[in-house]
Amino acid sequence: MANASALSPARLDEVHKVGSAAIRLALVGVGKIARDQHLPALARNPAFELVAAVNRDGPLTHVSTFSDIAAMLASGIEVDAVSLCTPPACRYELAREAIEAGLHVMLEKPPAASVAEVHDLEQRAQQRGLTLFTTWHSREAAGVEPAREWLSERTIESVRVTWKEDIRVWHPGQHWILQAGGMGVFDPGINALSILTRILPDKLTMRSATLEYPSNWESPIAAEVAMSHGSAARVQASFDFLYSGTPCWDIEVLTDEQTLLLAEGGSRLYIDEMPHLAAADQEYARLYQRFAELIAAGNSDVDSTPLQLVADAFKLGHRQQSAAFHF
The missing domain is CATH 3.40.50.720 (NAD(P)-binding Rossmann-like Domain)
Structure with a gap:
């Protein structure tokens, strides 16, 4: 059996x-x-x-x-x-x-x-x-933990997230992603949120959101969100599912000393535009290694923080309707 x-x-x-x-x-x-x-x-x-x-x-x-x-x-x-x-x-x-x-x-x-x-x-x-x-696979990108350590020693002044890709290229024919419960542009956008909630030392709070819905679908295809980090820093994020050309998965953090950039989904790390780290994709290899370790130790690893931020964006978001979208 x-x-x-x-x-x-x-x-x-x-x-x-x-x-x-x-x-x-x-x-x-x-x-x-x-x-x-x-x-x-x-x-x-x-x-x-x-x-x-x-x-x-x-x-x-x-x-x-x-x-x-x-x-x-x-x-x-x-x-x-x-x-x-x-x-x-x-x-x-x-x-x-x-x-x-x-x-x-x-x-x-x-x-x-x-x-x-x-x-x-x-x-x-x-x-x-x-x-x-x-699992949050983007947290396993090579630059995430070095960025977290670097930011822990500095004061964060502002954060800018640009997360743009072409849904037809990265999610071809996946209609579920724009249906109710599919999360739309937040399906890739939550990758950025998972990185933010890992590298930033203080809690993120959703403040406002503008969500763009195609007239024939039930989930947003683009979004602009504003969050706060700690007591002062502002965090702005742009998510776009209709971006043609090379995708852009960047997080830029301005601190009291220098500017950090996590590019290409966290695989590349720059400090004041100077390359600091670049590595091949090992995200899923690390996830399965972690799963094996958790099973062996009899432990769990559960974090719903990025999902809560998406839920807050839907709750607070101002809805705008755009033209119909077809795969």
Whole structure:
């Protein structure tokens, strides 16, 4: 039968040992992000064995594929953990089903459609003694931790975020992203918010937002938001899903001494326009390594702060209607 409880003491001992049996993982939702990032990261990580997939759009090669989690559990395949890569609107129900089956859960960002769902999943995982990991992949970009350390020693005066990309290039045909619960431009924008809430030493508070909705969709395709950091610093962010050309994923922080720039989603760090750090993408490799460590230690890592900021932007936002958008 499929695993119906947390890892047994004997299997936990195996996980702790170098060269031990891998954590048996099922990938749930095999869309673009799963194929581009999750599958390559899993293939390179000996801590995991991909034993199953749950996918409504057809089977994966070389791995047993099921139409839903219930069918996977009934199949007899032994599974220890799942990684959920579905759209956020259905992620809560899937995560809850996995937790009730005794499986550790890793959630693609954003972890759910609402903060309340995240809190409920956290409580359920804690009650069952299971690991819940709400991932924020952009926090794993090479420049994020050096930026956090550098900013901790300085006074922040202002922050400017420019996060612009072409939805047709980066999310081709993904209609769910502009449907209710899809978050629209905040799906990529939340990556910037996850970095901000990691590198800035004080709390971010949403102050105002202007949200642009296409006349034929239910989620914004562009947004301008204003936040405050600590008692004084202003944080401005521009999010755009209709930006053609090279995408721009930049965060500029003006301090009392110098100006820091995190460019290309955090992979490049500049101080006063001078290159300080540049590194290849290892975001998902680091996420899966962290998931393995959490399972071995019997811990969870749950943070809904970026999602709360998005919720606040929707609550405070002034809505503007724009022309219809078609993929």
